Amino acid sequence: MTGLMFKLRRSPRTLLERDGHPGPGPGHIGLVMARAGVGKTAFLVGLGIDALLSKQNVLHISLDRGVDKVREWYDDLLLGLLQRERKVQHLAGIQLEIERHRHIHTYLNDTFSPERLQASLDLLMNFGDFVPRVIILDRLDFEHFGTGGVREIRDLAENVGAELWLACRTHRDGPQAEDGHLPPPADAFERYIDTAFSLDPYDAKIRLHVLKDYQKMLDEDLNILLDPTTLLLETGFGANRS
Amino acid sequence: MNYDIDRIRNIGISAHIDSGKTTLTERILFYAQKIHAIHDVKGKDGVGATMDHMELERERGITITSAATYVGWKDHHINIIDTPGHVDFTIEVERALRVLDGAVLVLCSVAGVQSQSITVDRQMKRYKVPRLAFINKCDRSGANPDRVTNGLRDKLGLNAILMQLPIGLEADFEGIVDLVEMKAIYFRGESGEDLEITAIPESMQELAESRRAEMLDSVSMFSDELMEAALEDAATPELIHDAVRKGVLSLELAPVFIGSAYKNKGIQPLLDAVNNYLPSPNDVPIEALDLDDESVPVILESDVEKQAVAYAFKLEDGRFGQLTYMRIYQGTIAKGDTVIQTRTRRKLKIGRLVRMHSDKMEDIEKATAGDIIGFFGIDCHTGDSFVSPGPRLAMTSMHVPEPVISLSILPADNKAQTNMSKALSRFSKEDPTFRVRLDDESGETIISGMGELHLEVYVERMRREYSAEVETGAPQVAYREAISRRAEFNYTHKKQTGGSGQYAKLAGYLEPFDEGEYEFVNEIRGGAIPTEFIPACNKGFRSAMHEGSLIGFPIVGVRVLINDGNSHSVDSSDMAFQVASRAAFREAYRKANPRILEPLMRVAVEGPGEFQGVIYRSLMQRRGNIIGSVEDAGFARVEADVPLSEMFGYSTDLRSATQGKAEFTMEFSRYAPVPRELSEKMLADYRSSKKDGEEKK
Structure with a gap:
């Protein structure tokens, strides 16, 4: 099972593997930027699946969708990965395995705050025996959350030793990125961001740009194309290394 | 009774426990002048709600069986099934949804979308049932219809649109604003009539203006005409009704209504909405299978002149014999008609035809497509289809979950034994999730069902309705066994004891099979095993799966493939191949790394946010795997998969840990392997109990 799980990994997160960590590593904060509807949520779910397939504990936080919906996204993506490998018979087993490593937490009706997150992490660690290694936070409204808020959640993730992934919406007609900086609104809190990707529709696919890697701004185009449905790499991580 | 089929509505009323479904139905009956006085659910006045006709239902204040009734409302005929809220009685909800065209999802304005609302919504989605939502109890402290509507969107993913606004809330709840007509409605008179x-x-x-604009914005997606009219500020109620109806029928819109059934507010506009927005039998495409033509799907029409097709969705044994609840999908059925039971091809004569009103009934001469009625004098099972002479059409069956819990029962004396048998025979016929078997080893009668409450209610009914005093054993979990890897077999069965002997040889393998309980694949080439013995092999393998060698529970999820073998012209027989298959299975089973599986329940616990930690701990202590949690305005819901074996007594523990402020529901989730340590203990216990049994013999 472990071999198959490893082979299924196809998230761009695999590109960031360093020092034996399946992803960028603890205390690292990643950001994916795109316009509405391009697939930021799918990208984050892909990251989550990648961590789960690496047997890392994932805390997926949603601010507007119930547990069932988020679970459905994970299940659909996993099914697609297994169908591609013609290994659907392992669905139930892998599902069970990844559910042991995943916790979905939803804060509805604007109940999310760094304090609530801290309280939830305390609950999970003290009562749920669950220490997240990857925290995914979807649909955070940066314009209202502010730079201070980003710093606070970054500190929280660092304290528990988790890597944190956020998604940020950009606007077609909004101000453009200045040279050497992330596009607005992420430029306001870019010093807290270690890795940043942007997603753009391109010729029936999605092009992934690496804007920042390990605190270093990049200006070269690595020409990485993603499947427009799954937002995953065309070739799997395991396949590259086998 | 003659009525236009477009004016028939077959609706269900479903919700979480204690959201007020039965109270709502009571009001509907009252306003439609079906009853002339309103009674409380818990029967404080000694009468009880009309739809909770079972004594036990009235005592406990919960609906156990779904009851049927009908009302007339503004030239429409509405058949209503009031369904239970407790998940242990989920088969009743499934039965109702299978035969209904639309539903009203009732929610509490304080608690909002609760765990059972999610289950019920999932069931509605499975059967593609268009629905309206009714936010009840707007007079309660903490009532917040906006929050509940957001919950419908966030938690259930429904395109929920408020069609009304409350005038005042909590103790000040006075009436409603109708955003379609832009009028205020107050409910006056002694009972809001x-x-x-x-x-x-x-x-x-x-x-109201701004909420109407929001409503029009969403609803106009379903009608270009309304969109244009709305842009010109000329949206008429007719255009809005038409667009909402389209949205509801396409399952893309869930209009939300508000009120307080207990305080007699908001019910009549809800009934208008049922007429206006929920489908008639003509609006719902129904498919049957033609069993005479390789089960080709046939679309049925609500045409009263066509071949009659009816579906039995519920049975009840009463003083006049078996009462079978039927939905007629096509044609007409009249008293004295002959119908054919599709499954058995038996011809039956309709002796008595009745229209149900809770436990009361009214004799009728005939019923037509779209109707829900009762038949007497027909012996059948739930899920049977009936047709008038013509093609053998069958409706597709309902989803019937497997029982997950068992209980041994022992009658107190001989009289109780006879009565218990009668009761069990009736209950198992009525309820496909209730099963009865005799344990070969202990000789005990074992009943199985969907949860503790499910079995508790049947044991209580045995006592009350059949005077059968029974002692019950400790609840037992329905474990299963499964293999985890492929294993080959090559087995020869040879026996010569004088006269003709027995000879059968077969080879192949077993492998895990996730898509069902069992699959048999024959890949014998060149007649190594003669074709006439293949069914015997299949039968032998299948019978070997009834009892696993680990702890004696049934084996599931196995594909058996045979690819070689041998036979003898004289000594081979069906019996020899059956014996060989069983032995081959046992041989390979040991090598296939068998494991014990246990049922996991999806448990959802809800309570005030301050008890979240306690809830987590309570679930973790029971080997629960926390799937997720939701925080919402001071409330928290935690969902976990917990082994059923750990859930006994949970309700008492949860109550004491949360000062009675948290509640939970659970439903079967799936089977999963038992952890190694526990598995070893179970194996040792089974071996020792088997050894004890053998020594006693």
């Missing part, structure tokens, strides 16, 4: 329709209070005018 007199509607006073006035202008919207000035203080609410602005809010």
Whole structure:
């Protein structure tokens, strides 16, 4: 099972593997930027699946969708990965395995705050025996959350030793990125961001740009194309290394 | 009774426990003049709600069986099934949804979308049932219809649109603003029967305008005509009704209504909405299978002249014999008609035809497509289809979950034994999730069902309705066994004891099979095993799966493939191949790394946020795997998969840990392997109990 799980990994997160960590590593904060509807949520779910397939504990936080919906996204993506490998018979087993490593937490009706997150992490660690290694936070409204808020959640993730992934919406007609900086609104809190990707529709696919890697701004185009449905790499991580 | 089929509505009323479904139905019956007095659910007045006709239902204040009734409302005929809220009785909800065309999802305005609302919504989605939502209890402290509507969107993913606004809330809840007609409605008279329709209070005018604009924005997606009219500020109620109806029928819109059934507010507009927005039998495409033509799907039409097709969705044994609840999908069925039971091809004569009103009934001469009625004098099972002479059409069956819990029962004396048998025979016929078997080893009668409460209710009914006093054993979990890897077999069965002997040889393998309980694949080439013995092999393998060698529970999820073998012209027989298959299975089973599986329940616990930690701990202590949690305005819901074996007594523990402020529901989730340590203990216990049994013999 472990071999198959490893082979299924196809998230761009695999590109960031360093020092034996399946992803960028603890205390690292990643950001994916795109316009509405391009697939930021799918990208984050892909990251989550990648961590789960690496047997890392994932805390997926949603601010507007119930547990069932988020679970459905994970299940659909996993099914697609297994169908591609013609290994659907392992669905139930892998599902069970990844559910042991995943916790979905939803804060509805604007109940999310760094304090609530801290309280939830305390609950999970003290009562749920669950220490997240990857925290995914979807649909955070940066314009209202502010730079201070980003710093606070970054500190929280660092304290528990988790890597944190956020998604940020950009606007077609909004101000453009200045040279050497992330596009607005992420430029306001870019010093807290270690890795940043942007997603753009391109010729029936999605092009992934690496804007920042390990605190270093990049200006070269690595020409990485993603499947427009799954937002995953065309070739799997395991396949590259086998 | 003759009525236009477009004016028939077959609706269900479903919700979480204690959201007020039965109270709502009681009001509907009252306003439609079906009853002349309103009674409380818990029967404080000694009468009890009309639809909770079972004594046990009235005592406990919960609905156990779904009851059927009908009302007339503004030239429409509405058949209503009031369904239970507790998940242990989920088969009743499934039965109702299978035969209904639309539903009203009732929610509490304080608690909002609760765990059972999610289960019920999932069931509605499975059967593609269009629905309206009714936010009840707006008079309660903490009532917040906006929050509940958001919950419908966030938690259930429904395109929920408020069609009304409350005038006041909690103790000040006075009436509603209808955003379609832009009028205020107050419910006057002793029981809210007199509607006073006035202008919207000035203080609410602005809010009503903006909410109407939001509503039109969403609803106009379903009608270009409405969109154009809305742009010109000329949206008429007719255009809005038409667009909402389209949205509801396409399952893309869930209009939301508000009220307080207990305080007699908001019910009549809800009934208008049922007429206006929920489908008639003509609006719902129904598919049957033609069993005479390789089960080709056939679309049925609500045409009263066509071949009659009816579906039995519920059975009840009463003083006049078996009462079978039927939905007629096509044609007409009249008293004295001959119908054919599709499954058995038996011809039956309709002796008595009745229209149900809770436990009362009214004899009728005939019923037509779209109707829900009762038949007497027909012996059948739930899920059977009936047709008038013509093609053998069958409706597709309902989803019947497997029982997950068992209980041994022992009659107190001989009289109780006879009565218990009668009761069990009736209950198992009525309820496909209730099973009865005799344990070969202990000789005990074992009943199985969907949860503790499910079995508890049947044991209580045995006592009350059949005077069968029984002692019950400790609840037992329905474990399963499964293999985890492929294993080959090559087995020869040879026996010569004088006369003709027995000879059969077969080879192949077993492998895990996730898509079902069992699959048999024959890949014998060149007649190594003669074709006539292949069914015997299949039968032998299948019978070997009834009892696993680990702890004696049934084996599931196995594909058996045979690819070689041998036979003898004289000594081979069906019996020899069956014996060989069983032995081959046992041989390979040991090598296939068998494991014990246990049922996991999806448990959802809800309570005030401050108890979240306690809830987590309570689930973790029971080997629960926390799937997720939701925080919402001071409330928290935690969902976990917990082994059923750990859930006994949970309700008492949860109550004491949360001062009675948290509640939980659970439903079967899936089977999963038992952890190694526990598995070893179970194996040792099974071996020792088997050894004890053998020594006693």
